[in-house]
Amino acid sequence: MTQPHPQPSSHYLDLLLDVVFLVDTEGRVAYVNAACESVLGYSQHELMGRSMLDFVAPEDHERTRIEGQKVLSGESRAGFENTYLHKSGRRVRLMWTARWSEADQMRVGVARDVTQRRQLEAFQAVTFALFEATSKLNDIASLFQQVHSALNSVVPVETFAVITVSESHPGRAGHLVFNCFGAGPWLPAAQAAQARHKCQAVYDTALNGNALQASVQDGWCVAPLMVHNRLLGAVALQADFTALNFDAGMAFWPYFFGQLSLAVERLQWQARLVRQASHDELTGLPNRRALNERLADVVSRCQRHGGRMALLFIDLDDFKQINDVYGHDSGDMLLRAFAHRLKHGLRLEDAAYRFGGDEFIVLLDDAVSQDIIQTVTAKITHIASLPVETGAATLQVSASVGVALFPDHGADAESLIAYADQIMYARKRSRSVGTPSYAGGASC
Numbered sequence: 001m002t003q004p005h006p007q008p009s010s011h012y013l014d015l016l017l018d019v020v021f022l023v024d025t026e027g028r029v030a031y032v033n034a035a036c037e038s039v040l041g042y043s044q045h046e047l048m049g050r051s052m053l054d055f056v057a058p059e060d061h062e063r064t065r066i067e068g069q070k071v072l073s074g075e076s077r078a079g080f081e082n083t084y085l086h087k088s089g090r091r092v093r094l095m096w097t098a099r100w101s102e103a104d105q106m107r108v109g110v111a112r113d114v115t116q117r118r119q120l121e122a123f124q125a126v127t128f129a130l131f132e133a134t135s136k137l138n139d140i141a142s143l144f145q146q147v148h149s150a151l152n153s154v155v156p157v158e159t160f161a162v163i164t165v166s167e168s169h170p171g172r173a174g175h176l177v178f179n180c181f182g183a184g185p186w187l188p189a190a191q192a193a194q195a196r197h198k199c200q201a202v203y204d205t206a207l208n209g210n211a212l213q214a215s216v217q218d219g220w221c222v223a224p225l226m227v228h229n230r231l232l233g234a235v236a237l238q239a240d241f242t243a244l245n246f247d248a249g250m251a252f253w254p255y256f257f258g259q260l261s262l263a264v265e266r267l268q269w270q271a272r273l274v275r276q277a278s279h280d281e282l283t284g285l286p287n288r289r290a291l292n293e294r295l296a297d298v299v300s301r302c303q304r305h306g307g308r309m310a311l312l313f314i315d316l317d318d319f320k321q322i323n324d325v326y327g328h329d330s331g332d333m334l335l336r337a338f339a340h341r342l343k344h345g346l347r348l349e350d351a352a353y354r355f356g357g358d359e360f361i362v363l364l365d366d367a368v369s370q371d372i373i374q375t376v377t378a379k380i381t382h383i384a385s386l387p388v389e390t391g392a393a394t395l396q397v398s399a400s401v402g403v404a405l406f407p408d409h410g411a412d413a414e415s416l417i418a419y420a421d422q423i424m425y426a427r428k429r430s431r432s433v434g435t436p437s438y439a440g441g442a443s444c
Contacts, residue, residue: 019094023107027051027068030106039094039113041087057083057091071098071107081114093118122154123252127259134263138274140164141179143267147260148181154252155239158183161195163203164225164233164264176203176233198222198236206231214253216241221253225261232264280354282332283339291353291361295413298365302406310364310373313402313420314342314380317428319358322395330390334397337388345383350376361417368405377401400428 013020014034022031032047040047040055047055056064060082067080076099084092098109129150137143148160159182166175178199180192198220206212206224214223219241225232235257278290286294298309316338323331335358342352342360353361364376384399402424410416 019111019113021052021107021109021111022101022104023052023068023109025072025105027053039111040084040092046087055084057085059083067096067098068107071100071109074100076100081118091115119154123256126150126154127256130256130259130263134266138267138270140177140264140267140271143263144179145181151237151239155241156183157181157237157239158219159187159191159195159236159238161192161199161236162225162233163196163199164268165231176200195236195238199234202236203231203234206234214257216253223253223257225257225264227261227265230265232261232268235260280339283336283354285339285343285352285354285360287353288355291355291363292413294351294353295363295416298363299406299411299413299416302365303411307366307406308368309366309406310368311404311406311416311420312362312364312373312377312380313355313404313417313424314360314362314384315400315424315428316358316384317398317400319397322397326390326392326395330392330395333390334388334395337386338384338397341383341386342380345379346376361420373403377403400424402427 016033016035017038019035019039020031020033021029024030028049028051029047032044034044036047037043042055052068053061053064064082067077067082071077078097080096080098081093082096084094086092092113093115094111095114096109096111098107100106101108126147130147133143133146133150137146144160144162148157151157151160159180161178161180163176163178166177178196180187180195182188182191199222202212202222202224206226212224214221219238221237221239221241222235224234278286280287295311301307302309316334319331319334322334339352339354339360342362346352346362349364349366351363351365353363355361362376362380364372380401381399384397386396388395402420402422404410404416404420404423406416409419
């Protein structure tokens, strides 16, 4: 006579790594195997008799309720995922296979913990998004915005803040660019200030030569941005890190911030090359190439809309004598001082360019009047006459200015520059140019 096979008991179910639930029609846990403690942190007795929804993350309540109704109606389900709250507070992602047991009048569900798998997939997605953004974007602010969006797929981000060394003052402490993003479209000032303080503290620590790795404390993950011991900035991330598997997260952040550092370095080099192509290295003003592009656009717009513009050609008088007497270092200091004063002394809508040597050009690209031209010209000659202390001498120069109007004196960029240059030299010849005066009464 064939012996009957023994029926499996709940003791066998306790050997499973997945969590097995029996849930009654009211949504209460009638039975759960021992795996619940390793997955959710609760003992069997703590779960049984409680509503399943008591342990589901609030944002998944409605989805879970709808899924339960499908199983109650007799539909077998596989692959549904939702988030549960671990006894410690961290979030656990579960993937379910479930069916209705007519004999038991229960929902039978088997839940597999896929938290780490989903986090690793999210980490990979964030890293890929970083690589993709670096290859497509041309500015650091846009990169950080893309990274902030991508990080939200890993952990709910409250604040993402970064400071980077300004490209206009490379390598100098204190000249930092701050970018900050919050959970919503508006970031409270106090929250931004706290984020900046976090970034600054990390940056200052690294600047002083103290080794610092990515660390998570009090809801903030902070790290310096460094490539080959070169400090590029610092990052501070405020988020609910309880949503992460701690070991996986701590392995990810140093790697991610290392990749972010490389992306920042690449975009900084790219920005530096673009700036070098369009700006004068000595004065920091846009150079002749930038002038040609801008002037062509302005002339084209004036031609289309019947507009007017003015081009002012500036030459510093007797500049060669300064180089001959006091050296090129003093001459360079004078050019830098004049360029700085010119840039900040013009109207916001005007633009200054270094044309070459001691020659500069200012564009007035709106509907200019004679009064405006005379006012700007007077401002330029005043700026040129201001004394400049070089260490070797206190230098003062005068400037000659030639003006060309579109369309009166030329219909294209080349003819406007040529006319203004001609007028400038005519004025230089027609008057006795003041000899530069120097501290101590020396003269050329």
